[in-house]
Each structure stands twice: as C-alpha cells, then as structure tokens.
Amino acid sequence: MAGISVDLKAIARKKALKTRGIVHGRDQGLNAQATVLLTNFLTPYFGKVIAGYMPIRSEINPLPCMQNLTEHGPVAVPVVEANAAPLRFDLWTSQTEMVEGAFGAAVPKHSSPVTPDVVIVPLVAFNRAGHRLGYGGGFYDRTLAKLRKSQDVFAVGFAYAGQEMSDFPVSHFDAPLDAIVTETEVFTV
Numbered sequence: 001m002a003g004i005s006v007d008l009k010a011i012a013r014k015k016a017l018k019t020r021g022i023v024h025g026r027d028q029g030l031n032a033q034a035t036v037l038l039t040n041f042l043t044p045y046f047g048k049v050i051a052g053y054m055p056i057r058s059e060i061n062p063l064p065c066m067q068n069l070t071e072h073g074p075v076a077v078p079v080v081e082a083n084a085a086p087l088r089f090d091l092w093t094s095q096t097e098m099v100e101g102a103f104g105a106a107v108p109k110h111s112s113p114v115t116p117d118v119v120i121v122p123l124v125a126f127n128r129a130g131h132r133l134g135y136g137g138g139f140y141d142r143t144l145a146k147l148r149k150s151q152d153v154f155a156v157g158f159a160y161a162g163q164e165m166s167d168f169p170v171s172h173f174d175a176p177l178d179a180i181v182t183e184t185e186v187f188t189v
Helices: 002-025 030-041 063-069 139-150
Strands: 075-079 088-092 098-100 106-108 118-121 154-158 179-181 186-188
Touching: 030 063, 030 154, 030 179, 030 186, 075 106, 088 106, 118 139
Parallel strands: 118 154, 154 179
Antiparallel strands: 075 088, 098 106, 179 186
C-alpha cells in the first residue's frame, strides 16, 4: 500500500513541477505581489525568528521578503545536515557570506544556529487543507514535527497560486501548514 502512495506522489510531483516551472517562467510580477502579501502577513511576527529559504529551481523567491524582515528581527535559512534528518536553521542577512549547500541551495559559510518561531516553507504543490507536496526528502516534515514537539511554530507555505493541486496523496507523516501565501491570497487552515 505504501508503494502505491509513493508512486502516486511521484506522479503528482512530476505534474506539479511542470506546472510550477510554467508559472515561474512567465512570472510577470507575481513574485513581487506575493512578496507584499507575505511581508504584510508576517507583520505580527516581527521581532521573532523567521526562517525563509534560499530558492532553487523554479521556487517562488522569498528573498525580497526576507530582506524586509531583517529590518524587524532575526531571519534564518535552512541547512541540510544529513539525509532523513530535520533541518538546522542559521541566521541570515543579505550580507551573510554564502556557500553552496545540499541540493544547490546556498547556506551561510559560518553557522549561527537559531530556532525559528515561523518557518516559510517552499513547496511543489499545496491544497486548501494546508497540505504540501515537497520534493520527497521529508526534510520539512521532519523539521516541523521536531519543532512542534517543543514549541509553537507557525508554518507558512509560499507558492504561486498556480501550484494549488487538490489531487495529491497525503500521509500521516506529512506535516500540515498553518497558512499559505500566494500572489493572489493568504489563507489560514
């Protein structure tokens, strides 16, 4: 039974990555609109540690929002320490010296680990129930599960509206998001 779910997720992931690539390729200001909505949505969390991410492939780019957030409190980025392990988060500013990390995502050259209160989560697809389809490594699922055992953490999916997909499988290991921000809307679950 698990193999069927994995196969269905792989099929959904392939379809979603193609769709995301198309939307990303014709961005036409969508990222800028999404940045405004994300920054405004995170206003109540100013002063808390907010983790963004360094975009890879055709992910929507959170860097403009992250740069705005550094004016109001600490910002962090994820670091992959090992396969099948939760992520570590290191402090980041636009002046942080970066090096290539796992999967091509940039990471701080010098580590200053922090624990985030808010995590901006990249995704391949999302649904209205707050579930996300990722790349299949489980890094964010493990990370959110670990963080939620010891503290309240607010997980915000960041995506293009065109990444919404209602028909992908969800397992009990998939950590739900608390909100999703696109260029057209913000919704909480």
